[in-house]
Amino acid sequence: MPTTLADWLAWLEQLHPKSIALGLDRVDEVARRLKLHPAFPVITVAGTNGKGSTCAMLENIYQAAGIHVGCYSSPHLLRYNERVRINGAEAADDALCRAFAAVEAARGDTPLTYFEFGTLAAMWLFIENKVQVAVLEVGLGGRLDAVNIFNPACAVLTSVALDHIDYLGSTRESIGHEKAGIFRAHVPAICGESQPPASVIAYAREIAADYRQINRDFYFEKYVEKHDGGWDFVSGDTRISDLPLPALSGEFQLGNASCALEAIRWLQADLPVSAQAMRDGLSHAVLPGRFQVFSGSPEIILDVAHNPHAARGLAQNLRASANGKRTLAVFAMLADKDIPGVLREVAGEVALWFVADIRENRGATAELLARHLAEVAPAAGIRRFPDVVSAFREACKTAEENDRIAAFGSFYTVADVLRALPVFRPAS
Numbered sequence: 001m002p003t004t005l006a007d008w009l010a011w012l013e014q015l016h017p018k019s020i021a022l023g024l025d026r027v028d029e030v031a032r033r034l035k036l037h038p039a040f041p042v043i044t045v046a047g048t049n050g051k052g053s054t055c056a057m058l059e060n061i062y063q064a065a066g067i068h069v070g071c072y073s074s075p076h077l078l079r080y081n082e083r084v085r086i087n088g089a090e091a092a093d094d095a096l097c098r099a100f101a102a103v104e105a106a107r108g109d110t111p112l113t114y115f116e117f118g119t120l121a122a123m124w125l126f127i128e129n130k131v132q133v134a135v136l137e138v139g140l141g142g143r144l145d146a147v148n149i150f151n152p153a154c155a156v157l158t159s160v161a162l163d164h165i166d167y168l169g170s171t172r173e174s175i176g177h178e179k180a181g182i183f184r185a186h187v188p189a190i191c192g193e194s195q196p197p198a199s200v201i202a203y204a205r206e207i208a209a210d211y212r213q214i215n216r217d218f219y220f221e222k223y224v225e226k227h228d229g230g231w232d233f234v235s236g237d238t239r240i241s242d243l244p245l246p247a248l249s250g251e252f253q254l255g256n257a258s259c260a261l262e263a264i265r266w267l268q269a270d271l272p273v274s275a276q277a278m279r280d281g282l283s284h285a286v287l288p289g290r291f292q293v294f295s296g297s298p299e300i301i302l303d304v305a306h307n308p309h310a311a312r313g314l315a316q317n318l319r320a321s322a323n324g325k326r327t328l329a330v331f332a333m334l335a336d337k338d339i340p341g342v343l344r345e346v347a348g349e350v351a352l353w354f355v356a357d358i359r360e361n362r363g364a365t366a367e368l369l370a371r372h373l374a375e376v377a378p379a380a381g382i383r384r385f386p387d388v389v390s391a392f393r394e395a396c397k398t399a400e401e402n403d404r405i406a407a408f409g410s411f412y413t414v415a416d417v418l419r420a421l422p423v424f425r426p427a428s
Contacts, residue, residue, distance in 0.1 A: 001101065005093040008100045009080055012114045027116040027146045033106040036123050040131055041270060042150050043263055046138035046179045047158030049310045050192060050256045052287055053248050054158050057260040058135045061281030063088050065273040070126035072147070073137040074115065077288055077415045084122045086129050091122075099124045115139050119146040133271055143181020153270075154263045155182040155209075157200065158192040158256060161309035176200040183209040188266040192259040218262045220254045233261045240275050246282045249291040250317050257282055289414040291317045294421065298399035299325070302417060305408040306333065308341035314408060318349040328399055330391045330407040330417065332356040335364040339372045342409065347377040350406070352398070354383050356391035358412050388416035 002008040043058060045051045055073055062069040069087060076082040081090035091099075099121035103112075112120070119139075126134045136147045142157075160176045176197030183189040189209035191200060196213065204211035212218060218235035231254060233240045240261065246253040264273050286292075291314065294300040305314040318327060329350040333339050355369040366384035373382050385391035388407070395405045407417040 001104070003097070005080065005096055008097055012100070012117050015112060015114070015117065023144055024146070024149055026110050027112060027120065028149045030103065030107045030110055030112065031120055031123075031149055033108075034102065034120060034124060036120065036127065036150075038123065038127060038134060038150060040126075041133050041153035041267055043133065043135045043154045043156065043267075044138065044142075044147060044150070044152040044182045045135065045156045045158065046142040046145075046182050047156075047192065048161040048175070048179075048307065049313070050158035050252070050259075051137050051156075053246075053253060053285075053290060054156060054192075054256045054260050055135050055137045056248070056285045056287045057246065057257055057282060058263065059085065059088065060285040061260065061264060061273060061278050062133055062135075062271065064280040064284070065271075065277035067271055067273070068130065068132040070122070070129065070131035070134040071137075072119065072122040072126075072134070074118070074139050075411050077411060077418060080118075082288075083118060084125060086125070086131060091125060095125060096121065099128075113146075116146040123150065133267070138179075138182060141175075141181070142179040144178070145182075148182055151184060152182065152187060154188045154190065154266050155184065156190045156192070156259050156263055157182065157196075158259055159309065160193055160197055160200065161307060172197045173199045177203055180204060183207060183211075186210060188212060188263070190259050190262050190266075192255050212262060212266075214255060214258055214262075218258060220258045222254065233258055235262055235265055238265060240278060242279070244279055244283045247284060247286055249293070249321075250313050251320075252313050252316075288418070289411065292414075293321075297401050298328075298396070299404035300417070300421065301404060301406040301408075302414045303406065303408045304411055304414055305342065305346070306337055306410045308338055308345050311342040311345035311408075314406070315346045315349050318346070318406060322349075324402070326351045326400070326403045328352045328354065328395050328403055328405045330354045330356065330388065330395050330405060330413070331369060331409045332358045332366075332388050332391070332413040332416075333364050333369065333409040334358065334360070334362040334412075335368065336362055337364075337410075339364060339369065340376060343372055343376040346408075347373075347380065350377075350380065352381040352383075354385060354391040354395045354398075356385040356388045356413075358410065359387060360412060363412070388413050389420045392417050392420055 059071040084091040177199040180203040194215040221232045223230040292302040
């Protein structure tokens with residue numbers, strides 16, 4: 001048996017022949033053997049984009065309310081421990097090792113993927129630590145994702161856009177149906193899309209879910225007259241006023257925040273949260289790699305932005321915060337993503353590109369990225385590099401005093417820059 005977290009993770013990577021194997025039978029069987037029957041409410045969050053932000057807001061609001069909260073998210077940037085948090089603290093190595101050992105003892109000869117194994121281990125830890133609520137981020141899709149073996153007290157679908165089409169289908173309708181699979185009969189099903197695919201509404205109606213849609217059943221009103229922002233959340237007879245803008249950047253975050261507050265509103269009887277806790281939680285919810293800004297000269301911006309929908313949000317944030325600054329891009333993506341779609345969304349905000357290989361099996365080469373860029377933005381300045389760190393190093397050398405560097409395109413891109421940042425930007 002592995003004895004360290006690093007050994008466990010290396011072992012898990014070779015346990016199943018596929019990194020993704022959709023289906024619930026195997027993981028559900030092991031969960032039954034482990035007797036993973038949470039006595040606390042579970043909030044399941046799915047979506048093409050926005051699910052990580054929504055989970056972070058839920059986690060921070062419940063923590064601000066003094067409620068013992070567990071949060072499971074993926075993927076991680078620097079440490080696996082980031083995936084499993086209890087009251088905002090990452091799970092310790094020894095705790096994760098104990099959880100992995102428990103799952104291994106229960107699974108027998110049942111094969112589990114890396115994500116399935118980790119999902120069971122996270123719930124095992126939440127039950128052991130007697131959390132009062134667990135927030136679970138879906139890894140891929142919804143209907144057949146391992147997270148979906150746990151029946152939610154509330155399900156949130158943040159957005160539906162094209163991504164993972166090899167697994168979920170090539171249309172918003174097919175993807176929406178897969179993601180709506182987290183809904184349950186007579187359970188709040190919250191949708192953050194004001195115009196969702198018809199398949200989402202149809203599935204909710206078919207199973208008699210208590211369907212709630214943004215801008216129809218709940219909405220936000222932003223204060224346009226106040227220079228420092230602020231907004232109200234409105235749902236039925238409920239109005240929560242004078243809320244701060246989320247610490248997470250972007251106008252679209254108000255939609256994610258509204259979904260979080262709607263979920264909290266539905267669970268108030270069991271998990272009471274004051275308006276002040278909501279304000280405090282929104283003010284402190286951060287998520288590494290989602291328009292994460294490091295001030296200085298040059299300013300560094302990190303954003304995963306690995307699909308066109310997310311790239312559109314990045315472009316909006318770049319425009320809103322430009323203040324005359326020139327933007328240099330450190331860009332690397334996976335080859336199975338919609339590279340031209342991402343570039344079309346962001347190209348107009350970037351003056352100079354530093355494109356790089358990702359040293360992973362699915363990584364696109366700098367040559368491929370440069371070819372796509374030449375088609376999308378033929379006048380752009382493009383430099384190629386063998387890895388993200390080399391590209392970032394050169395961008396730092398090239399950047400002038402009022403420039404900023406935006407590194408984006410994948411979790412790998414952001415993680416590599418985060419690791420390199422202390423070298424090229426020592427703490428003052």
